[in-house]
Amino acid sequence: MEWLMYVSIAIVAVAFALLVFYLIKTLQSxxxxxxxxxxxxxxLQGQVEGITNESTNLLHKTNALADDLQRKSDSLNSVFAAAQDLGVTFQNMNTSVKRVSDSVSRTADQRSEQVAKAVQWGNVALELWTRYKKQKETNV
Structure with missing residues (x-):
């Protein structure tokens, strides 16, 4: 019976050796x-650092671009304000020219009536002169 104990111990030792062997293999893996x-x-950490650096640079460039756009927009605002003032000036000038034109037109209409009357009187005078001459010729 003793031999059974030795065989059992040998089986346990072999099983323990196999267990240790596979445990070593698993731990190495x-x-x-x-x-x-x-x-x-x-x-991955290196790539994240690279991406972080590039993102920071891109953010700085974007901020610089936004500042540049803001400055250019501000300078364009003054150009548009000047253009608006110029438009108001042209509108005022057009209004003045229209008033002068209307005044000249009214004066011309009034004078054309006077000229028409003068022409009528001239025609009447010419007609009288012509009749006078005809009478003078017939009397002679």
Whole structure:
């Protein structure tokens, strides 16, 4: 019966050895996986730092561009204000020209009536002169 105990101890020892062997293999595989994960995390960290630097640079450029656009917009506002003032000036000038034109037109209408009357009187005078001459010729 003693031999059964030795066989049992041998089986337990072999089973323990196999367990330790496979446990070592698993731990080595786990170590390799952890090394790969560590390397991947380091690479990812480097990429994130690069992206962060590029994002910061892009943000600075965007802010500079926004400032430049603001300055240009402010200078354009003064141009548009000047154009608006020029438009008001032209509108005032057009109003003045229209008033002068209306005044000249009214004066011309009044004078044209006077000219028409003068022409009528001239025609009457010419007609009288012509009759006078005819009478004078017939009397002679």
């Amino acid at each position: 786990l170590k390799e996986t952890m090394n790969n994960v560590s390397k991947t995390v380091e690479d």
